[in-house]
Structures are given as C-alpha cells and as structure tokens.
Amino acid sequence: MESTAPIVMGSDHAGYALKEFIKKYLTVSTFDVEDCGTFSEESVDYPDFGIAVAEKIASGDFDRGILICGTGLGMSMVANRFKNVRAALCSDLFAAIMSRRHNDANLLVLGGRVTGTELAKEIVRVWLETPFEGGRHKKRIEKFDTIKRDLI
Numbered sequence: 001m002e003s004t005a006p007i008v009m010g011s012d013h014a015g016y017a018l019k020e021f022i023k024k025y026l027t028v029s030t031f032d033v034e035d036c037g038t039f040s041e042e043s044v045d046y047p048d049f050g051i052a053v054a055e056k057i058a059s060g061d062f063d064r065g066i067l068i069c070g071t072g073l074g075m076s077m078v079a080n081r082f083k084n085v086r087a088a089l090c091s092d093l094f095a096a097i098m099s100r101r102h103n104d105a106n107l108l109v110l111g112g113r114v115t116g117t118e119l120a121k122e123i124v125r126v127w128l129e130t131p132f133e134g135g136r137h138k139k140r141i142e143k144f145d146t147i148k149r150d151l152i
C-alpha cells in the first residue's frame with residue numbers, strides 16, 4: 001500500500017489491541033500515524049477518544065482517521081455528530097469500498113470485538129486505496145449540511 005496523507009487514530013480499551021495492530025501495519029506501510037490513545041487496556045470512556053479524533057477531522061487537521069471501540073457503534077455515534085465528519089462502521093470489504101466510492105467516508109470505524117485482525121487489515125487497505133466517485137454522490141453528501149442541528 002502506498003502511503004498518502006497522515007492518519008489520526010483512536011480507540012477505547014476494547015479497541016486498543018486492534019488499534020495497535022493496525023497502527024503497526026500502517027507504520028510499516030510508511031503512513032504517518034497520530035495516535036490519540038488510549039494507550040492500554042485499562043477501562044476508559046470511548047467518547048473521550050472519539051471526540052479527540054473527530055475534532056481533528058472536523059477541523060481539517062487530518063483528512064483521514066480510524067476509530068475503534070468494542071463494536072464500533074459508540075465511536076460511530078460520537079464521530080457523526082461532528083460537522084464534516086463522515087464516519088463509516090465497516091465489518092466487511094464491500095462496505096469499506098462503498099463507504100469511499102459513494103459516501104466519501106473520512107473516518108473508518110472498526111469493532112475490535114467484531115472484526116478479526118487480518119480482515120481489519122484488508123478493510124483498512126481497501127478503505128485507504130479506494131477513491132470517492134464524486135458526481136451525483138457529491139451532491140448527496142452536500143445535503144448533509146442542510147440538516148438543522150438545533151432540531152436534533
């Protein structure tokens with residue numbers, strides 16, 4: 001895999017082992033990785049790490065990020081509250097490819113208790129390699145910003 005932009009990562013305790021595995025894979029593949037924690041399997045609250053990573057995508061500091069919790073559900077819920085964040089929980093290769101082609105996902109979310117290491121590595125690889133198709137999909141994504149946040 002050819003490295004592109006730097007990647008920001010984060011996890012809670014349930015995603016820690018998979019985060020470390022994926023971080024090593026990315027580093028070997030010459031990606032620059034910023035790790036926002038957590039840094040052990042000691043129990044923590046996933047929103048703290050989801051917020052830290054999503055803020056870096058929302059602010060434009062990073063173009064791509066990866067978040068991991070036990071199921072991937074909590075991290076997805078947190079990250080998708082941020083403007084300009086399109087977080088995609090993927091547990092198969094088709095979803096990973098389509099989340100890039102059609103949704104221009106800028107945050108990949110994995111479930112450390114759901115997806116095994118080798119499949120997760122492949123999901124990360126295809127997710128990083130697949131371009132956004134643009135066109136009609138761009139117009140659809142732009143509609144996200146018409147959602148009135150005070151109604152949520």
Ligand code: RB5
Pocket residue numbers: 012014015046069070071072073074075
């Ligand atoms: C932690 O036990 C677990 O709740 C968390 O990792 C995540 O799966 C939440 O959605």
